[in-house]
Amino acid sequence: MARVGQGLSLYEVSSRAWMYELGVTSLDDVPDAELDKLQEQKMHMIWLQGAFKLGSVGLALDREEKSRMEGYKKALPDFTPDDIIGSPYAIVEYVVSDELGGNAAMARFRERCAKRGLKLMLDFVPNHMAVDCAWADDPACRDFFIRKPDNPADCNPDEFLPDGRAHGKDPYTGAWPDTAQLNYFNPALREAQVDNLLRVASICDVMRLDMAMLLLNKVHEQTWGRELRATGWSAPPTEFWEDAIKRVRAKYPDTIFMAEVYWGLDTELVGLGFDLTYDKYLYDHLASGHMDNLRGYMSSRSLDFLRHSAHFVENHDEPRAVSEFCGPMRANAAAAISFLLPGCRLIFHDQWHACSARLDVHLRRRSEYESDAGTLRYYTVLNKVLAEPAFTEPDAGYHWTWPEPPDESDYDTWRLVAWRMTHEDDRFLVVVNYTDAAACARFKLPDAPSASPAGEYTVHEYMAGKDYPRDAGELREHGLHCVMKPWGVQIFKY
Structure with a gap:
């Protein structure tokens, strides 16, 4: 019997873009044939990326900021304002968006997936919420957010909202202006986020935790230590993920947790209870093409590490594989290395058509492209191999x-x-x-x-x-x- 989540193939779709392509306005209207295709391609999980309710502030920002317009033009030269749908990572509350049909439609979609042996994955974005989230105007939730110190001389004003809340960020990049940063040194916020995790776990089988390493006490301290100390907060004695995962599994024991994680913190998150973590190092070695480094990395990783890894050659954050790897032949070889190793295989929206048109998460469509018949045949064969017990049951024998x-x-x-x-x-x-x-x-x-x-x-x-x-x-x-x-x-x- 495979360990939870390991040896499985995961197909990611940008949910609103997928529905736009299909010409439907609710998950209820997604044709059965689309799910049958995933069953035929031997997928085990479907990730509906961007399923939860978003706010108006982030959407307005996406439609007004000039620097973002340049990115949209590169991805979709003929885009219109209606094509801009807002970032799926600036969530207002963990309720399925009306654009997908709401929670009831999601429940029915999950049932349809289960009949085909497909588990349903949804996002959880723990580090931050949308600036206009449900907690923004609630006085009882004031300290759920990192706040500007009373003496802000050393603070970057671009990192804070007018009401004193900090924007979400990581230690190495600038602030994300459509988000507000949550304070994980506050026990009350931790409790509220466990409630949100339980809410999401009740409607899906698998959760993908966005930038999960940002919640580690040491990373939270690295990012926001000055502001936290100035406002009277110190690190709790335990890690949030260890406590939260145990509590979710006490109620939903079969929930699978996958962490988006970088900076070599993957093993630490597995130790806190995660089933799967991103293997960005393998991706980077495949992209560089240096054979000694690639072989050295692969041979240095233990079987246990690989089993807990999610391998990919593209996803919504990375370029399309045929672009990054300079054509379908190398992209397909990279996919074979990634997916035939022990672990989880993450396949992105239309990857098996050798799609080169980038699908920006802020947009509902992409440029037209022609499917590559050779790559589709390649993945059809590869996915059948991956369905063999040796690749799906990496435990007994x-x-x-x-x-x-x-x-x-x-x-x-x-x-x-x-x-x-x-x-x-x-x-x-x-x-x-x-x-x-x-x-x-x-x-x-x-x-x-x-x-x-x-x-x-x-x-x-x-x-x-x-x-x-x-x-x-x-x-x-x-x-x-x-x-x-x-x-x-x-x-x-x-």
């Missing part, structure tokens, strides 16, 4: 290892990354040529079984859909000979 290094004196082995996976009686070898030139190598398979007196049996390669008769003793002693095209992927079952 499971083993993951690097093969014995091939002889570097004979082959361009530096171009290749490879690993073996076994699950009970199933054995796989994954080989990826992550360079722009052909390469070949032999990989020894010490666990190749003797299937017949002659020692011969069939090795199946999934991506080409071919069977190869091979001698088990030869595979164990000398290895499987792999001839790889540039950006080539081979997945052997032996």
Whole structure:
């Protein structure tokens, strides 16, 4: 049985843009055929990004600020004011937006997903709320927010609202002007946020926690320590996430928690109860293309770390994979490395069509694009492989290892990354040529079984859909000979 959330494939859609494309105004009207497609592509979860109620202040800001207009023009040259829908990360309250049909429509959508074996993921944005959120004008909630000190000589005025509340931010970037920063050193705020987490957990199966590391006591102190000390707040003795996750699971024990996390804080969040964390380091190594660094990173990560990782080659924060990786061939090879490792696979809105048109989260549509038939076929095969028990049940009878290094004196082995996976009686070898030139190598398979007196049996390669008769003793002693095209992927079952 797989650990919670691990070995599963997750499909992210920008919910309002998805509904606009489908021409529907409620989740009730999303055609069953759209969910059937996800079932056919072997998805296990759907992430409706941007599902909760937003305010008018952030929308007005998005439609008026000149610097944002330039970004919209790059993403959608013919955009109109009606295309600007506001940031899904400036939430007013955790009620499903009327644009999706409200909480009742979400409940019915969740039931439709469950019938197809799909879990439903929703966002939770813990660090901040919209400036016009439900708590903004409530005197009882005044101290839910970081506030400007009485002697603000050293404070940046751009980081505060006229009423003294701070805008949300992280330690390294400027303030987010459509948000108000929450005070996690305030026990009352923590209690209110647990209530919000319980509210969200009641309507979904999986939660994606935005910028989850910002709530760690040390990060909150790093970001807002001066303001917190000046207004009389100090760090609580416990971490918010450890307490909150335990309380949510006491009521909803099957809830899966996935953290967006950076700065090497992923392992710490897993220790506090998260099932999955973003593996941004793998993405960065794939984007840079430095093979020694890529292999070094992959080989340095433990099986347990990989199992708790969410791997991706694009999402709503990153460029489209075909743009970042300079074409579909390299993008597809990067996806194979990411998704065939232990962990969770995160696939973004129309990624399997090799979509190059960026989908800005503030917009309801993107530029027109043509689907790449070759990439769609590639993902159809890859997703079928990922549905194999070896890739979906990484616990009982499971083993993951690097093969014995091939002889570097004979082959361009530096171009290749490879690993073996076994699950009970199933054995796989994954080989990826992550360079722009052909390469070949032999990989020894010490666990190749003797299937017949002659020692011969069939090795199946999934991506080409071919069977190869091979001698088990030869595979164990000398290895499987792999001839790889540039950006080539081979997945052997032996």
